[in-house]
Amino acid sequence: MPTALITGITGQDGQYLAEFLHTMDYKVYGMVRGQRNPKAEIIQRELPFVEMINGDLQDLSSLIATLEYCQPDEVYNLGAISFVALSFKQAELTADITGLGVLRLLEAIRLVGGPNNPIRFYQASSSEMFGKVRETPQNELTPFYPRSPYGTAKVFGHHTTVNYRESYDLYACSGILFNHESPRRGIEFVTRKITNAVARIKLGLQTEIVLGDLTPRRDWGFAGDYVKAMWAMLQQDEADDFVVATGETHSVSEFCQLAFEAAGIEDWERYIRQDERFMRPSEVDLLIGDPQKAKDKLGWTTEYGFRQLVQAMVENDLAIETANIGR
Numbered sequence: 001m002p003t004a005l006i007t008g009i010t011g012q013d014g015q016y017l018a019e020f021l022h023t024m025d026y027k028v029y030g031m032v033r034g035q036r037n038p039k040a041e042i043i044q045r046e047l048p049f050v051e052m053i054n055g056d057l058q059d060l061s062s063l064i065a066t067l068e069y070c071q072p073d074e075v076y077n078l079g080a081i082s083f084v085a086l087s088f089k090q091a092e093l094t095a096d097i098t099g100l101g102v103l104r105l106l107e108a109i110r111l112v113g114g115p116n117n118p119i120r121f122y123q124a125s126s127s128e129m130f131g132k133v134r135e136t137p138q139n140e141l142t143p144f145y146p147r148s149p150y151g152t153a154k155v156f157g158h159h160t161t162v163n164y165r166e167s168y169d170l171y172a173c174s175g176i177l178f179n180h181e182s183p184r185r186g187i188e189f190v191t192r193k194i195t196n197a198v199a200r201i202k203l204g205l206q207t208e209i210v211l212g213d214l215t216p217r218r219d220w221g222f223a224g225d226y227v228k229a230m231w232a233m234l235q236q237d238e239a240d241d242f243v244v245a246t247g248e249t250h251s252v253s254e255f256c257q258l259a260f261e262a263a264g265i266e267d268w269e270r271y272i273r274q275d276e277r278f279m280r281p282s283e284v285d286l287l288i289g290d291p292q293k294a295k296d297k298l299g300w301t302t303e304y305g306f307r308q309l310v311q312a313m314v315e316n317d318l319a320i321e322t323a324n325i326g327r
């Protein structure tokens, strides 16, 4: 039975990946930190086949102990401070967990793995590394220009992954994933914030959505499709890096418009209020990825289109909010 360890198991990608690996008969371990982590308790209920193990990306010896216990064939590093706005407020913590955490995990793999015990490694890199983009669309060779502490930490993680691959002959891949969303997305991200608010407006529980800048454009895909690319990267003959994206771009305001449409609400603009609080010190204006290499080499394709994604997220939030009213 192949064995996988996932850091960041409580996030949307961790959950989709765990389910996907489970369908392929993997034994799945999920690393969580902290005592009585409330998110971990929810995941344990929803994904009972995952064995939770305590470990922390800030603590090398805990990572070594985790690897020794799990003896994984594959490690997926999805754990990070992943919210860009928070990374501006907790820049040092972000550098430590999102950046140095990658180095610690690779060191642990180097120490516990080795020729007789090879461990394949996936690093969750991000389109935020392209930031103030140097070319459009962005591919694996596009230079990085991060615009946030999150982006700079991810660049460090990416280069460290490549460096460990080249220095120690580790099978280590960096997946440069563009924004990917789902009904499981955290409410702090703009997509879920919008779909949740639209559902609440539809049900008369809220009167407006307060947002920041509506002009940034993102290449938004479905998280369930993206975790399949992570797995595929670890099944190749040679480790490599891949951009994973839809190749389409939409603005925050387009997302709003479609979300309101999905709930059957017209003149959406009257429900939007903008506030400085949600503006960022520096912004990533336009992200659009070129997934050709992932399509050619991994045979990766998307099953969910943008409209379908927005619709599914709105429907999910309508169901949740309706159930809450009944409670």
Ligand code: GDP
Residues within 6 Å of the ligand: 084, 085, 128, 179, 188, 189, 190, 191, 193, 210, 211, 212, 213, 214, 216, 217, 218, 252, 278, 279, 280, 283, 284
């Ligand atoms: P990111 O691409 O990882 O930063 O994902 P987010 O979902 O947090 O943000 C996507 C874009 O939406 C960014 O350019 C934000 O500046 C913009 N945005 C506008 N209003 C909001 C808001 O209220 N919350 C969030 N999270 N983002 C917003």
